[in-house]
Amino acid sequence: xxxxxxxxxxxxxxxxxxxxxxxxxxxxxxxxxxxxxxxxxxxxxxxxxxxxxxxxxxxxxxxxxxxxxxxxxxxxxxxxxxxxxxxxxxxxxxxxxxxxxxxxxxxxxxxxxxxxxxxxxxxxxxxxxxxxxxxxxxxxxxxxxxxxxxxxxxxxxxxxxxxxxxxxxxxxxxxxxxxxxxxxxxxxxxxxxxxxxxxxxxx
Amino acid sequence: xxxxxxxxxxxxxxxxxxxxxxxxxxxxxxxxxxxxxxxxxxxxxxxxxxxxxxxxxxxxxxxxxxxxxxxxxxxxxxxxxxxxxxxxxxxxxxxxxxxxxxxxxxxxxxxxxxxxxxxxxxxxxxxxxxxxxxxxxxxxxxxxxxxxxxxxxxxxxxxxxxxxxxxxxxxxxxxxxxxxxxxxxxxxxxxxxxxxxxxxxxxxxxxxxxxxxxxxxxxx
Amino acid sequence: xxxxxxxxxxxxxxxxxxxxxxxxxxxxxxxxxxxxxxxxxxxxxxxxxxxxxxxxxxxxxxxxxxxxxxxxxxxxxxxxxxxxxxxxxxxxxxxxxxxxxxxxxxxxxxxxxxxxxxxxxxxxxxxxxxxxxxxxxxxxxxxxxxxxxxxxxxxxxxxxxxxxxxxxxxxxxxxxxxxxxxxxxxxxxxxxxxxxxxxxxxxxxxxxxxxxxxxxxxxx
Numbered sequence: 001x002x003x004x005x006x007x008x009x010x011x012x013x014x015x016x017x018x019x020x021x022x023x024x025x026x027x028x029x030x031x032x033x034x035x036x037x038x039x040x041x042x043x044x045x046x047x048x049x050x051x052x053x054x055x056x057x058x059x060x061x062x063x064x065x066x067x068x069x070x071x072x073x074x075x076x077x078x079x080x081x082x083x084x085x086x087x088x089x090x091x092x093x094x095x096x097x098x099x100x101x102x103x104x105x106x107x108x109x110x111x112x113x114x115x116x117x118x119x120x121x122x123x124x125x126x127x128x129x130x131x132x133x134x135x136x137x138x139x140x141x142x143x144x145x146x147x148x149x150x151x152x153x154x155x156x157x158x159x160x161x162x163x164x165x166x167x168x169x170x171x172x173x174x175x176x177x178x179x180x181x182x183x184x185x186x187x188x189x190x191x192x193x194x195x196x197x198x199x200x201x202x203x
Numbered sequence: 204x205x206x207x208x209x210x211x212x213x214x215x216x217x218x219x220x221x222x223x224x225x226x227x228x229x230x231x232x233x234x235x236x237x238x239x240x241x242x243x244x245x246x247x248x249x250x251x252x253x254x255x256x257x258x259x260x261x262x263x264x265x266x267x268x269x270x271x272x273x274x275x276x277x278x279x280x281x282x283x284x285x286x287x288x289x290x291x292x293x294x295x296x297x298x299x300x301x302x303x304x305x306x307x308x309x310x311x312x313x314x315x316x317x318x319x320x321x322x323x324x325x326x327x328x329x330x331x332x333x334x335x336x337x338x339x340x341x342x343x344x345x346x347x348x349x350x351x352x353x354x355x356x357x358x359x360x361x362x363x364x365x366x367x368x369x370x371x372x373x374x375x376x377x378x379x380x381x382x383x384x385x386x387x388x389x390x391x392x393x394x395x396x397x398x399x400x401x402x403x404x405x406x407x408x409x410x411x412x413x414x415x416x417x418x419x420x421x422x423x
Numbered sequence: 424x425x426x427x428x429x430x431x432x433x434x435x436x437x438x439x440x441x442x443x444x445x446x447x448x449x450x451x452x453x454x455x456x457x458x459x460x461x462x463x464x465x466x467x468x469x470x471x472x473x474x475x476x477x478x479x480x481x482x483x484x485x486x487x488x489x490x491x492x493x494x495x496x497x498x499x500x501x502x503x504x505x506x507x508x509x510x511x512x513x514x515x516x517x518x519x520x521x522x523x524x525x526x527x528x529x530x531x532x533x534x535x536x537x538x539x540x541x542x543x544x545x546x547x548x549x550x551x552x553x554x555x556x557x558x559x560x561x562x563x564x565x566x567x568x569x570x571x572x573x574x575x576x577x578x579x580x581x582x583x584x585x586x587x588x589x590x591x592x593x594x595x596x597x598x599x600x601x602x603x604x605x606x607x608x609x610x611x612x613x614x615x616x617x618x619x620x621x622x623x624x625x626x627x628x629x630x631x632x633x634x635x636x637x638x639x640x641x642x643x
Contacts, residue, residue, distance in 0.1 A: 013342055046643065050506055079506050084499040087503070088497055088498055090434060099503050103507055104508070272639055324593050334579070334582075335574065340576030344643060347639050347642075351639070354636075355591060355632065358629070362625055363593055365621065366598050
């Protein structure tokens, strides 16, 4: 699924972060995004995922306009951002089941996927007791279950141990094989060069 | 002061000034309709038109809010804020002139009269509105929240009015208000309408002036 | 979908029990203060009891709403459904249902001590009382969830919720107090249908409004 951003503008406290920003990402393309802190990397991903509103301009997801009234576009995107967007008072399993219900996915797979990301034994532990790396794995598991066409990754390597990194690489290769559209934000430019088809710098 | 560089705005200000001078002159020199209330009876000619315009201004906040939520143009946000500011100033005047008139007319400063009570409650909601504007988050989000709150406040008006009206049924009779609108004394009705028109012209000038300043501050 | 959203809130609450417990104990504490403050004139307290009851309910509701929405703000948990393909109006309705359940539960807990501490007679129709409690709580919750939504990103959320909720919910305070007062005097239900209508229309108006605008509120 392709992703087009046309003339996007967004400001915070009247300070513009984006001014007429445009980008076009073809279906199956893997694009890396880097830039200094405060350049709006996370902001961009949040706007694409629909978490954040747009001041001006449009975001097209598979040629459909991303809009707060339009539910369809949000179905094909998943924003894997830091360790946020999980209920600390629910267990890992409950969190994933809840999200998969929101996306209309079956929750039968949940346990298998949790085992796959190495959280099989921790599924009934409250998320507030998870470490950074465990949270990152849980988010990864969510992405696997939702199986969206467009995947937005925000610093996906943060907090992962070596085993976690291997796991991430494996999942990432699967996405690549299934020609998912991937948009990655990372400060690790070396990694971006190796794993994406092109990179963009935000200033 | 680029606002007054435009000729139309100058004319608007001129009309507003002339009308309010005439209005105030008439009110000060007119014999009060009810001599028992003394000169305080004349405050009514200011109080009622201000109250009407205050509600009209708050209605403006709601309309701007609806437009802002539907088309997200920042202009409507500035207009909404300007309406809210001017509306709150007018509401404050309502809440001060009301008791001054109520004391001689009804014997106590604060009657829990439906209109006055609705004014007070709306005024309080709008104090919250300005707090929300100030402390609600980043301005781009707060614009949306403020629009929602502006609509919410006005949706509340009929509910507040009717619940207060039937809350204290003894407050329902207003012989003192009636005398200003009786056919025996058409002069006072005309004067209230004239005063209302001058209030509308002044308030619209204030709203346009504030809108202008708000949009200037943020584009520069 | 609504079911899953409500179930999520209930599950979290079932584990921590923090919302209902804090509301219950807070309600109990205010009741204690009222009982002590009215020691001067214990016979008067029966006249004031309906008003006091709704003051307690409003205060505890603020606490409950604040906690219920903090749940979403913690670790930005709300992103899970903001980014999901769900109509956010549905989420608003789910929130109204959860808030309603929590507030009713805490009411059921503190109402018995409220009657005992204030020595109130209980010779009235319990069904009518339940109806009033349901409608009143529903009305508070419908506007309360909306206000909690627009103050979600605010630094001063704890202060802003009561500042905005109390004046907006004043028709509820008036109507519910009036109903309860009439009920305590054993006046049959048909005599205060007007007040029930005010509560009902408040619930419907703000419920619909919340459903329509919640979409715009939750986006950052």
